[in-house]
Every structure is written in C-alpha cells, then in structure tokens.
Amino acid sequence: MTEALTPEAPVISDAAGTAGQAPENPAAGRVPLTPEELEAAVHAIADRSRKAARRLGQANRAWKDRALRAIGTALLANRKHVLEANAKDVAVGRANGTSAALLDRLTLTPERIDGLVAALENLAGLPDPVGNVVRGQTLPNGLRLRQVNVPMGVVAAIYEARPNVTVDIAGLALKSGNAVILRGGSAAANTNEALVRILRDALDSVGLPADAVQTVDQYGREGANVLMRARGRVDVLIPRGGRELIQTVVTNSSVPVIETGEGNVHIFIDESADEEMAVEILLNAKTQRPSVCNTVETLLVHSGSKVLPAVAAALRKAGVTLHVDDRIAAALGNGVETVPADDHDWATEYMDLDLAVAMVDSLDDAVKHIRKWTTGHTEAILTNNLANAERFIAEIDSAAVIVNASTRFTDGGELGLGAEVGISTQKLHARGPMGLTELTTTKWIVQGEGQVRG
C-alpha cells in the first residue's frame, strides 16, 4: 500500500550532479544546459531506456528473477555504503529543517534494507505477468487469435524523498519486463545515486542491460518536466507521493499518468450495524497504521444507530482526536472529548490519529456525503441490512467498496496480488491496488494461413 506524504510542496528541486550513470553531456550538472540541450539529454536517456526495454522484454522469467536476486545480494553487500550515503541525505534534511515525518521516510536502516531485499525475493517468487494469455479463440475463418500481456516498455516514476521507492519500483518494473527512468528528488540524492549504481551493476552482472534502470535526477526539476512531456518515448508515468506532487504531474504530463494514493476514506455505520464489530473495525481502520492511504478519515453514523458511544470511547482511548459535527457532539454529551468539525475536516486526509465524524439520517445521506467528499479510494459500510449493503455497493463509485470489514484491506498484498505498484484512484487502465499485470499492456496476435477480409 502506498504511503502518502503529508501535503507539502513537491520535492522537485534544481539540485544536480547525482547521476547513477555517466551523463550524455559531461558538463551536465555543472554548466547549466540550454533547454534544447537538456531536452536532448533526457530524450537520449529515454531512447537508451527503449533499447534496454526491448532486450528486457525478451528475457524470460528465470533471467529476470536472477537479476532481482542479484540486486538483493548487492544491496546486502553494499549495505554500509548505502547507509553512509543515506546518512548524508538525512543530515542535510535535518539541517534544512525537514519535518520529522519526512525525515522518517527518508531514512534507511539495516532493517529497512532487509525489507527491500525480502520484497525483491518475494517478487522473484511471483509468476511472470508477461506472456499471460488474456483471451483467445479460433475465429470462424480459421484465424487463431490471442491477446497476451506484454511489457509497457518505458516506465517513469516521479517520487519524493523516499529512497525505498527506488528499489521497489525498479524491481516491479524489471519483473514486468519494463525499463524504468527514475526521478527521486534532491532530498534523497546521495542515497538514490548509491542505489541506482547498485541496481545497474547487478543488472549488468547477469547480462541484462544496465540502462533498464536510469535516473534523470542530474537534470533537476527541468529534467522531470522534459520527462513528463516525452509522450511516445515514455509509455507511462507513475507519480508516488503527496497530493501536490501528484497534481503537478497530472497537470503537466502529456505522458499517460497512473494517479495513485490519495485516500479520503469513509466508513458508514448503518442503523443495523453490530456494536462490537463497529468498534473493532474502526480501531483497526484508524489506528493500526494511521499514516497510510487506506486508513479511515471520516466516520458517518446513522442517527438510529446505538453504537456511537462505544465507538467514540474506544477511539478516544486509542488516542484519536474526534472532529465532530454538532449532532455527534450533542449525542456524545460531555463524557467524550471532541473538537468541532467543518468542511475542511470532511475534505481532509489526516493520515494521523484524527477522525472526522458526522451524523446522517439515512443511507441516502451517507451516499450524498461520500459522493461530495471522497477521493474514490475506499469506502465501507457496516450493516446487517442486505438491501442497504447492495445499494451501497452499487451506488458508491470508488476503487474499493467494502462491507463489514476494515478499509485497511485495500492493499495489493492483502487482496492477493502478490506485489503492489500502488493504489490507483483513477479509472483508466488500473483502479485500486495495482499488481504486476498493471505494469503491462496487451498485444493482439493473429495467426493465419493466407486469410483475407471478405
């Protein structure tokens, strides 16, 4: 599941000179390039990426898995070097007054590196999405038809100061036969430089093209902008990070984008919901990991339900600040501490131990509230009423609609996808948790023996 940053200006800075590969122009990062030179340099990277993608696209699963394991081995062998590079970035971040949350995302530890290696090993154990036959038939005229998954080709990722994404997205791209171009931001420049070098060396060590992993970090913000406009050269762009980063990419990109992550998630407690279930699910959905996108942010309670006091008390006891409307405040009375909510609260993805709570008089009102404020990620209903469950499923237009379970299940791993590229909140191509297959496209293969069209 994608961890979103707290909203903050996108970390697309002008810092340069941290390439994981030799720049085309040796002056890059020292002497400012003209816009034309910069565009040519980024296009050259994309063109090398295309070449690498063609070789990678022909590699069988065993070969790709060998590369994933070689990366894991190299990460462990170079752990000290990576941690030293990371310490430099963290020190710079601290000196610049970076927030504790951001510093936490920026920081690698020996255990986090172990986690990256374990994820690579997990990836190596997954089936190859490439070559999967989506559908096929023999047509009346004898033509044999197959639609098969093939790699996208060149995948670009733009993300903020999270060096784990460098390894994560490179591994996912590699397994699905894609070359990847990374833009990881200046805050993690030293770490990413070290990681990209390890990735490239590991690819090379198993005979796959090192250019399957490249970065444009050395070309700063302008490099990222060229990448976003490189339609035709880049097949898909995946931004990972906070709202502003994603909006910047969506607005400026002519390359097709898969939007991920923002989750203003709702739970509606219907009149018939069971109290114990409601308490357990709310505690899980709000407090198990509040900083992630599938955590609940607004609770809607049916005015006929009796479970509010127990749910509110349990959440308070768990340290959750309740931002409530007037009716909830009145219903709870003085026994439970609350703060007043306004429209800002209905719109906010707190990603913290905060929950907006509103009272509604019907399923219709709950649906209306959700339609107004949702980001289309995940919504849940807690109910014992079959008709209401069916209506909620039919009328809520979100990537995941859940009945009587925690919203924390909207996650590629939990839903059995094996690995997760992110959670798409758009409708095109992929919606909800994205697995490896969502990093592929399809190709129609038609085989005949001379058929022509009548």
Next chain:
Amino acid sequence: MTEALTPEAPVISDAAGTAGQAPENPAAGRVPLTPEELEAAVHAIADRSRKAARRLGQANRAWKDRALRAIGTALLANRKHVLEANAKDVAVGRANGTSAALLDRLTLTPERIDGLVAALENLAGLPDPVGNVVRGQTLPNGLRLRQVNVPMGVVAAIYEARPNVTVDIAGLALKSGNAVILRGGSAAANTNEALVRILRDALDSVGLPADAVQTVDQYGREGANVLMRARGRVDVLIPRGGRELIQTVVTNSSVPVIETGEGNVHIFIDESADEEMAVEILLNAKTQRPSVCNTVETLLVHSGSKVLPAVAAALRKAGVTLHVDDRIAAALGNGVETVPADDHDWATEYMDLDLAVAMVDSLDDAVKHIRKWTTGHTEAILTNNLANAERFIAEIDSAAVIVNASTRFTDGGELGLGAEVGISTQKLHARGPMGLTELTTTKWIVQGEGQVRG
C-alpha cells in the same frame, strides 16, 4: 474500424448556437461569455452528465437495450428531418470549398441512417459489459473478493465532421452505462443538433435521463478546451479523427485520453513467403478499403524473395501507385511503373491507393525499419519460416501483430468484440480494437463479517 480523415486542421471552430439542449445561460452563443462563465457552463453540463451517469449506471441491460431500440425507431421516424439538416451542413461545406473526402464523411444518406439503426440493433443484442466479474476469490481470512466491470461514468468524445459518430458513440456509451458529452464540430452543426435532440428524446421516452447525451458544440472551441481540462468531472476523453485533431487533444487534455486510429501499417514479405498468398493479402490489405486505418501503407520485401514482380504487377493492375526505393526500382526494371520514395513515404499514412515499398536484407532490417516508422497499430509478416514468425511476434511492439493474414483484420467486429469504439494505439487501458468493455472500469467489492487486518 475507425475511419481517419485525411490530415487537415482539426475542425474545432468557434461556431456557436447549435445546442441539443437549452444552454445554462440563455445568452450562450449570442453574447460572448467570459472565460469564467464559459467554464461554469461547461462544468454545469459535466455535472448534469455525472448525475445522469449515476442513474444510467443502475439501469439493467433490458432497460438500456430498450433505449437503443427507441433511438433506432426515432432515427427512422425522423429520417427526413435529419437528412434536411444534413443537407444544410453539406451545402455550407461545399460553399466553403470542403474537400470531396470530407464532404463524403459529412454526408448522411437514407442507407447510412439504416446502417446506424442496424448498428444500434446489433449493440442491443450484445451482452452487458457492466457487472461482469473480472476475477474473484475467497481470501484465507474469509473475505469474499470480486473485481467487477462498472461504467466509467462521464465519457467525452471530440470528433470531426462525421455525424455518424454522434449516434455511434452515444449508443456505445449508453450500452456500457456511461453518460456522454459530445463535441462534434461546427461543420456538422445542423446534423448533430438534430441527432442529439432525437437521442435525448428517445432516452426520455424510456425513462432514462436525457442528460446522458449532451453536447458542448454551442460553446465552440473554447468549450472543447474546458472539456479537455475537466479532470475529475470527465472520466475519459476519446478523440476520433485525423492526426492533428488527436494531437491537439492529447497535448491539451488533463482528462485521461484514449488515443485512436493512426495506422502506418507495414507488411513484411519474408524470403519464404508464398507468392499466391502474398498477392492476395497485399491486394486485400491495400485495395479493399484504402481510406481506413488498418490498410497497409508500407511493404517491406526480403531481397531473397521471388514474389516481388507478381505482387507489384497485381497492385499496379489494381491502380496502386508504388513509391519505391532504388533497390525495388532496380529489381522491377522498366516493366512496372513506379515513383521514387523518400523518408516522407516511410512516414506517411496515405489512406489511398498508394503504397511505399522498400527492400530489406533480413528480418532484423525489417524490424528496424518498422520500429523507426510505425505508429504501433498493426504489422504483418508473410512467411513460411516458424522461427521468423515467432521472432516477428516477439519483437514487434504494435497493438496487433499478424502472421500470414491481411492487416484488415485489426477490427473489433472481425476479432469478435461485437462492437468497436475505435482502435487504440496507446498502451494504457486499451490497445488495439476496443469493445464495450474498454468503456468500463472496475470496482473491487470486498465482503466480510467483521474482518480486521492483523
């Protein structure tokens, strides 16, 4: 299959005042709106479209099919009125010096209206893509998981002077549960106004929301621009027309776009290709319907093949102009009339009785030529060599790759999709012929009895 126009400036004009519905602002089309008023007016249309989409998304197949048949009945009942409106547009086009090809696309005839009605009847006979279960399982913790197809919601179409698209795309959107916003261009203004009114009345007559079909033609070019930037309000934008129209939409849109249509299609005649098969396939692929996107535009001939004279003679006899490189000219000698080809020819989608022909010395050289010039639509190999067939399939990255059959088969109808929205030449969401399913997205439905995440 999509018929592409000959390249020409996109017909997104400033003409106004041809709404199929009452404009929000009665002054629209007469007094120029401020940019803010115009944006508000187009957004209001999109918001009505969203409401209509929610109702339509809940309609079952029988209801939607009733609407499709009601549209057909109304088209037949109003045929005279539609033809009169169309005659006005054709007269204006003729007076403005519109090309014969464009006038042909613009013109409706009684037979073409019959064709539209037959297509609607065909659509009514197809299964409903909505509600189809893509995959599902019961997870180890007992959660029941289903991924189902659901409508996109609001689909917008921007197209050129082809009034048939108005009925065609509205029918496809309706069947897949989507509301549609049309931008059909000023050249077909009278025809589209008449058609949109018929579509809306027919929807209303069966109790479905008329606002499921709306147009922004009354707001001219600026209205189209607002539509392209209405990300969040419009779920997907489908441009249909020539290269410049599609490029304009791709470049200016922040709404996700499905790019359709451009086909610089190649056939490679390998050394081992059968002569008779090569002649028949080339004749079919070039001359059966030269103006469409799956017609062949470049022929590559292996230097070791002996079939060139027979193929060239047959094509010449069928009236095809052969634009050839020096080696082909030398091989054909004086017996066959040719014209010299240059890079312009390799890049051109003639859509006419013209064919570029080059000689290559190997499969590698053929692949190299195709990679350089293809639009990624369809490529075919004619061969009797299994290894070469496999390599061509693996190495050519186009929406459709064909072995020993005509390129004209890249078509939703021919490939068994039932109906065709267009042929996508992009990799995201849909690639190749798009059927009704490609106008849907998916929703994950998770049902439990109190499960929380461990």
